[in-house]
Amino acid sequence: MPELPEVETVVAGLRKTVLGKTIQNVEILYPKIVKSDLKMLTKGLPGNRIKQIQRRGKNILFSLSDRNTLWAHLGMTGHMFYFGKKVKADKHDVAVFRFRGNPGELHFHDLRKFGRLSLLNHSADELPTARLGPEPLQVSFQEFAKLFRSRKRMLKPALLDQSFIAGIGNIYADESLFEAKIHPQTRTDKLNEVALRGLYWGIRKTLRKAIRTGGSSVANYLDVDGNPGHFQIYHKVYGREGKPCPRCKAKIKRILVGQRSTHFCPKCQRFDFAHRPENIEGKRR
DNA sequence: AGCTCTTCCTGAAAGC
DNA sequence: TGCTTTCAGGAAGAGC
Numbered sequence: 001m002p003e004l005p006e007v008e009t010v011v012a013g014l015r016k017t018v019l020g021k022t023i024q025n026v027e028i029l030y031p032k033i034v035k036s037d038l039k040m041l042t043k044g045l046p047g048n049r050i051k052q053i054q055r056r057g058k059n060i061l062f063s064l065s066d067r068n069t070l071w072a073h074l075g076m077t078g079h080m081f082y083f084g085k086k087v088k089a090d091k092h093d094v095a096v097f098r099f100r101g102n103p104g105e106l107h108f109h110d111l112r113k114f115g116r117l118s119l120l121n122h123s124a125d126e127l128p129t130a131r132l133g134p135e136p137l138q139v140s141f142q143e144f145a146k147l148f149r150s151r152k153r154m155l156k157p158a159l160l161d162q163s164f165i166a167g168i169g170n171i172y173a174d175e176s177l178f179e180a181k182i183h184p185q186t187r188t189d190k191l192n193e194v195a196l197r198g199l200y201w202g203i204r205k206t207l208r209k210a211i212r213t214g215g216s217s218v219a220n221y222l223d224v225d226g227n228p229g230h231f232q233i234y235h236k237v238y239g240r241e242g243k244p245c246p247r248c249k250a251k252i253k254r255i256l257v258g259q260r261s262t263h264f265c266p267k268c269q270r271f272d273f274a275h276r277p278e279n280i281e282g283k284r285r
Numbered sequence: 286a287g288c289t290c291t292t293c294c295t296g297a298a299a300g301c
Numbered sequence: 302t303g304c305t306t307t308c309a310g311g312a313a314g315a316g317c
Contacts, residue, residue, distance in 0.1 A: 001310060032293085058311080076310050077295085092295090112294045114311060153287055162312075170310070258288070260310075291315080300306070 002074040003058060004136070004167030005210035010080050011055045013224025014062075014106075017082040022049045022065075022100040028117075030094035033110065036118035044068065044119050045097075054124055057132045057166030061124040069124045075114030081107045082224045133165040136203050145196045148188040155191075155199075156184035157258040168203070171238045172210065174263045176203040178237045183269045184255075184262045209234065237263040 002010065023045045028034055034041055045064075052063035060080075062070035074080075085103045089096055095108040095117060108115065134143060147165070151158060158164050159173040168176070177184050179202030182195055191199065213234065236246050241254040241263060250267035 003311095073311085075294095075312085110294095111296075112310085114293070116312090151286080157288080160311085259290075261308095287317105289315100289317085292313090293311105296309100298306100298308080301304090 001076045001169055002078060003169035003172050004207055007055050007058050007060060008211050009214050010224060011053055011060055014053050014080060017224055018106055019050055019053055021102060024098045024100045027096045029089060030113060033094045033115050033117050035116045041119040057162055063124045067123055069120045071118045071120050073116045075110060077111040078115035079109040080224050081109055131163050133163055136165055136167060137207060141200050144200050148191055148196060152187055152189045154257060155186050155188055156262050158188050170260055172206055174238045175236060176206045178264060178269060179206055181268050184257050184264050
């Protein structure tokens, strides 16, 4: 599923392929993905040049020459495929963009149709980004620490909450918590300075490495040119239930936290590691 | 405020 | 073997 590193990879691909092109028309094959007014979108896009493409959290923002913004979210299984020539739409394509004076096409492909597309009548800077938490690769440690201390909730749901911190999904939440050796059910406000630093750097390390390797190819993630990423071979806990922890060889566990499957090492991700290191032996769940 | 449950959707995997 | 059920998951919305 596309999370921050995958979306970053997709945005890099979009910049190489469609940045600077002028939209000729857009064909919406599955109208339900459009969350803004459908007619406004299909009528408003043609003639617009794509001036800038940015990622914010897991969102893709196309800044248009008329100062409006095309907002895309890949959901669970969304892909953006660029073809250098006319190509017949796949049955899972939800939208096709065509460009002026150019045979190339951009296909928004989305098997499970959780993706979304909106035309927003304002610039990319003044987006519904008020509903998005800080970027994990940009936020300072001080702000990060303040954020976690300001809430009282379990870490796992907090990391998945886009209004809390943007861009992290199930894979990278689990992997980051593993890096930081923190139990997913630890409360955000219970992390001491050491644990907070560990988590801050764990998230950064995990996301950066995933970006470097082109994202994780699970749920058939592919980049704009149809290439898979490679980060999944580096997954240490995600999707590894019952397999040995790469750090201590204990069996990786999978539990449900807030309805979401959560993978962790029960031995080296201690529930109370973060705030009560002296009590590590005593408690179990 | 924060948790839980539901909805959207499809294909793979598990169950019978 | 083949049909049926379950599950996965990002985000939003309802209800508590």
